[in-house]
Amino acid sequence: MKKNLTIKDIAEMAGVAKSTVSRYLNNGNISAATSEKIKKVIEANQYEPNAFAQSLKAKRTRFVGIIAPCLDSVVKSKVIMALDDELRNNSYNSLIINTSLKTELEVESLENLARLKVDGIILVATEITEKHKEVINKINIPITIIGQQYSEVTSIINDDYNAGFRVGEYIRECGHKDVVYLGVSETDVAVGIKRKNGVLNGFGNEMLVKITDFTSENAESIVDELLKSHTPTAIICATDKIAVGAFRAIENNNKKVPEDISLIGFGGYDTSTLISTSLTTIKFNNKKMGEMAADTIIKLINGEEVPKLQITEFNFIERNSVKRF
Incomplete structure (x- = not known):
């Protein structure tokens, strides 16, 4: 058997042109x-064409590009796994690109996927910059955005405002008055603005707002510094991962959840291996979001009409990390 057989080799052996x-x-x-x-030459040499290279010459590649901000997020990984499964069930292949939370790589990946002529692109976004918009508007490929809303493109988002409102309302109903919200930068419109505004409006009273990133380490550091001079009755965290860091800081300062400080998060993933108290949280339907994204991009590829904005539901999960007064 000849190794690394090329189209040129096959053409010569069959006595035909490469074309x-x-x-x-x-x-x-x-x-x-x-x-x-040609068939006899291919079978005799067990030639297997490069499926992707072959698909680039066809009208449909059956490839969908997925641009992910990271692969170590519990929430993002569940969305991407459900998305990949649904695409595969519909005979599409996923090209997953990890951008390590670098927005410039997201923009670069949009351009690269367009050059590869994938059938569609799904962007799991943490923010939509002017550069994102510029590139999205110039490439002629169906695009769906997950997690952020851009009016010019089909978007699938969590119901961040109402989820935040439910949490703020719940903390107020539990009798808390001295509350800290540990949020993220407003460059992330969904979590940094909509979720935060929902919490503040649902609570209806003044609340100290602290800004962290999405890591538990930074959240731990901020809460540790906060507790040196102030002990709120409750800390609302923009994500469960942030809540894990806040929990560690609370324990480091010899305080307990919920006896001394109540704690609540967003995300709904299992934190039982990370903290000893079961966390009250908002659970978003990540599997459903992934399935919706796959269904949407396939419809767009086929030229079907889809709503510009789709919003996934959430569930409020009350556990034992919040004290009632």
Whole structure:
């Protein structure tokens, strides 16, 4: 068997032109006799064409590009796994690109995927910058955005405002008055603005707002510094991962959840291996979001109409990390 057989090799062995072999591999129009000669060479040498390279010459590649901000997030990984499964069930292949939370890589990846002629692109976004908009508007490929809303593109988002409102309302109903909200930068519109505003409006009273990033380490540091001079009755965290860091800081300062400080988060993933108290939280339907994204991009690829904005539901999960007065 000949290693790394090329189209040129097959053409020479079959006594035909390279373009004829290419037409054969892409189900083009060639004579039965010529087709049989090429087939015999391929079978004799166990040649397997590069599926992706072959697909680039076809009208449909059956590839969908997925741009992910990270692969170590519990929430993002559940969305992407459900998305990948649903695409595969519909005979599409996923090209998953991890951008490590670098927005410039997201923009670069949009351009690269367009050059690869994928059938569609799904952007799991943490923010939509002017550069994102510029690139999105110039590439002629169906695009769906997950997690953020951009009016020019089909977007699938969590119901961040109402989820935040439910949490703020709940903390107020539990009798808390001295409350801290540990949020993220407003560059992330969904979590940094909509979720925060929902919490503040649901609570209805003044609340100290502290800004962290999405890591538990930074959240731990901020809460540790806060507790040196002030002990609120409750801390509302923009994500469960942030709540894990806040929990560690509370314990480091010899305080307990919920006896001394109540704690609540957003995300709904299992924190039982990370903290000893079961966390009251908002659970978003990440699997549903992934399935919706796959269904949406396939419809867009097929030229079907889809709503510009789709919003997933949430569940409020009351556990034992919040004290009632």
